[in-house]
Amino acid sequence: MLRIDIITCLPGLLEGPFSHSIIKRAIDKKLSSIHIHNLRDYAFNKHKSIDDYAYGGGAGMVMMPEPIALCIEALQAERTYDEVIYLSPDGETFSQSHANALALCHNLILLCGHYKGVDERIREHFITREISIGDYVLSGGELAAAVISDAVIRLLPGALSDESSALNDSFQNGLVAPPVYTRPADFRGHKVPDVLLSGHAANIEDWRHEQSLIRTRQRRPGLFDESDPS
Numbered sequence: 001m002l003r004i005d006i007i008t009c010l011p012g013l014l015e016g017p018f019s020h021s022i023i024k025r026a027i028d029k030k031l032s033s034i035h036i037h038n039l040r041d042y043a044f045n046k047h048k049s050i051d052d053y054a055y056g057g058g059a060g061m062v063m064m065p066e067p068i069a070l071c072i073e074a075l076q077a078e079r080t081y082d083e084v085i086y087l088s089p090d091g092e093t094f095s096q097s098h099a100n101a102l103a104l105c106h107n108l109i110l111l112c113g114h115y116k117g118v119d120e121r122i123r124e125h126f127i128t129r130e131i132s133i134g135d136y137v138l139s140g141g142e143l144a145a146a147v148i149s150d151a152v153i154r155l156l157p158g159a160l161s162d163e164s165s166a167l168n169d170s171f172q173n174g175l176v177a178p179p180v181y182t183r184p185a186d187f188r189g190h191k192v193p194d195v196l197l198s199g200h201a202a203n204i205e206d207w208r209h210e211q212s213l214i215r216t217r218q219r220r221p222g223l224f225d226e227s228d229p230s
């Protein structure tokens, strides 16, 4: 069972991503649970504020440390967390290997940043890992938290109806996936490759592997270097 606690000041943004398809089914099957915490519930001053001006001046607000600390501490008082992850464009770039590692955890906290980000002391004293989902800036960490949760939950044993299919995903073996086809065998004169209709399992497997290699070389040559242990 993987429990994910997401701390956000925009809980409404996270209502959709977990209510459909594979992720919903995994939650219904109790393989995972998602708990959304509204940071404003931990605002402690009389204005219920969660952000404030940056010391030193400049445009943009900074997320105050106290509400975040109170929320994380309340969660940590209940259970031990494997990681407290801050979603930020300057974190490590998320990859399939992060997803594989996080799928082995039991309890995760994901903290969504906003505005100019969180007070540095939260990053220093509460956060165990910082993750970016790519080299672009989102308006907040919520969509990144949804991406990471999705990539991790679908890997949990039992989440996919065909157990082998997560292993065949692009990136799982350092290659991108081969092309796939369904009926009709002839779509407007465009034919499905004969080997896939042959019923010869070994030839089909060889063809798929070869296609993966060709595609990886064409589209993502860098993957060969990254997976090269030498």
Ligand code: ADE
Residues within 6 Å of the ligand: 087, 088, 089, 113, 131, 132, 133, 134, 135, 136, 137, 138, 139, 140, 141, 144
């Ligand atoms: N918050 C804003 N941009 C982000 C990104 N690229 N990844 C993770 N969190 C973010």
